[in-house]
Amino acid sequence: MNLYDTIEKKDETAILVGVITQEQDEAKVEEYLDELAFLALTAGATEHARFTQKITKPNPKTFVGAGKLEDIAAYVKTHDIQMVIFDDELSPSQLRNIENALNTKILDRSNLILDIFAKRARTAEARTQVELAQYEYLLPRLTRMWTHLSRQKGGIGMRGPGETEIETDRRIIRDKISLLKDKLKKIDKQKATQRKGREQMIRAALVGYTNVGKSTLMNLLTKSDVFAENKLFATLDTTVRKVVVGNLPFLLSDTVGFIRKLPHHLVDSFKSTLDEVRESDVLIHVVDISHPNFEDHINTVKETLKDLNSLDKATIMIFNKIDAFTYVKKDEDDLTPKVRENYSLEELMKTWMAKENYPCIFISAEKKINIDGLRDLLYETIKDQHLKIYPHRLLY
Incomplete structure (x- = not known):
């Protein structure tokens, strides 16, 4: 299966999470979450609830504080929520810690956008571009992604490898990235010739x-x-x-x-x-x-x-x-x-x-x-x- 392949599923339910900081006030966070909800809808998910927390800066381990994470976990369990989407890019360790705490699919804004791009790509060029972006996103997150995919197959954020088996280690991923970059260089040359x-x-x-x-x-x-x-x-x-x-x-x-x-x-x-x-x-x-x-x-x-x-x-x-x-x-x-x-x-x-x-x-x-x-x-x-x-x- 190629990275850009998709799996048709009925709409999934999602919780949206954002943080209020010195850089973004409450009104700005709500605006961002409205946009995140539209992104989720475009990908095929329905917003079920949203959680925000006023915090000096995102928690380096779990993005939100421990208490807020417990609140989200309780809501996920009570309402059988299928995914939680965070409005910022999460580090590999944050993804792993949050997933362990919530025991459901975790996406960040970047992963959600990548998923939409995978769904929308139609030409060979766009698919190659999206596939490269996905692999570069996956590379530092391989350990988490494989254990994650063994439990959650298909759906939003999962339009990629892993449904088969863990045959893709870091070396193979890097080789893939190298091949895709070479392919895009050839496309760039063709495009440049067309533009001339x-x-x-x-x-x-x-x-x-x-x-x-x-x-x-x-x-x-x-x-x-x-x-x-x-x-x-x-x-x-x-x-x-x-x-x-x-x-x-x-x-x-x-x-x-x-x-x-x-x-x-x-x-x-x-x-x-x-x-x-x-x-x-x-x-x-x-x-x-x-x-x-x-x-x-x-x-x-x-x-x-x-x-x-x-x-x-x-x-x-x-x-x-x-x-x-x-x-x-x-x-x-x-x-x-x-x-x-x-x-x-x-x-x-x-x-x-x-x-x-x-x-x-x-x-x-x-x-x-x-x-x-x-x-x-x-x-x-x-x-x-x-x-x-x-x-x-x-x-x-």
Whole structure:
């Protein structure tokens, strides 16, 4: 069985666990756990309960304190919970200690995301990338994983080796990793050759937080049928399509969505996919304006782009899903300061148009609102880049 193979099961019940620290207050932890619940749902699990603990820093042995772990253990036993998911990456010793205490399947955020990627991978390239990330995650956790898998077979977090027997020791795993890296190097060279063949046109890349509507927008602009779904990481495989706005052609790529606390294994493994971002001439940053934490999402994307040395590229910011935007109107006699929920869409438009250093536009890709305005903005941006990069080449 390959790492990326999946096993169909009915939804599993899960407990979510997070810690409140100096770095993340209670509101932030609840926001992270909401996202973790969506990740779990995407993987096929249903949230049954969540536990949080205020603590100076995570316990190096058990992540949460002994008393909180006892509370979780009692809840697991009483309600026959099938897994407990922690909202941070756990060390191998933490995983082992927590599993011994709770006697059920334990996942951390990284393992959950890896599982979703394994489920979503469709092409040979994406499967190779996911498989490499999984092996790199498994390597320091081999002892725990094998004893764990002997008791729990299949299901979320278990879309990998081990259902057969412990034939994979550290040496074999390292050999696997080496082979997969060599395979990805060959894929990188093939991709680089393909990109060289596309150098006659401006290249634009859709970037953004996961589940903001990039694939829906891709389908709208290219009249293609890229897979789109209201779940996290619906798109793993980079899709490149030719787009024509006015009489000006350019290449548009749809890339994997970003997320907070993205496992570094995935960032490294998806190098060839992210090269579409690195080597693009224009970034089209898509934002879900209806999400209550869209500003945090913007910052996460910018941090990731900074890590990719791509933050200084020509950029358009598209605020999508304006049809789903809601706000609470503030009473005229209310003297308290305005909060995010009290800003109308029109006020946000003015705020963001003035705040950002690059063009912004507000649309709904699903409802096809303001798409003509988007096409006009794309035309001007692509034309400017074309004249800068290919000053002696006719536009059409």
